[in-house]
Amino acid sequence: MGQLVYTGIGSLDGFTADAHGEFDWSAPSEEVHSFINERDRAVAAELYGRRLYEVVRAWETFGTGPDATPVEREYGKIWRNRDKVVFSTTLPSVAPRGPASNGPSIQGQYAVSSTRSTVM
Secondary structure, three states, rough: OOOOOOOOOOOOOOOOOOOOOHHHHHOOOHHHHHHHHHHHHHHHHHHEEEEHHHHHHHHOOOOOOOOHHHHHHHHHHHHHOOEEEEOOOOOOOOOOOOOOOOOOOOOOOOEOOOOOOOEO
């Protein structure tokens, strides 16, 4: 049986976004990003609300360009190959899982609303 592990990013005053709605203050150093990559290899799926998913789906392409650092490329690959469950009443679909799995699958991508589940 797997473990359910909760992680989150927040400032000391309890906010995720800054006063302008930006999230870039939380960008980790190369050393911290390497640690996160190692930790996240074992993650089979991530659960998101719509707003956070809209932020993190930048990883659909982020880390694929020539200016990406090695840890960004590595995390992008890890993220794209992970199942994602998004809880939303307005989002019609979720980015597909990549072709190579880095762990067990939960059998698909889901956009879940309060009235229906859609398997993508």
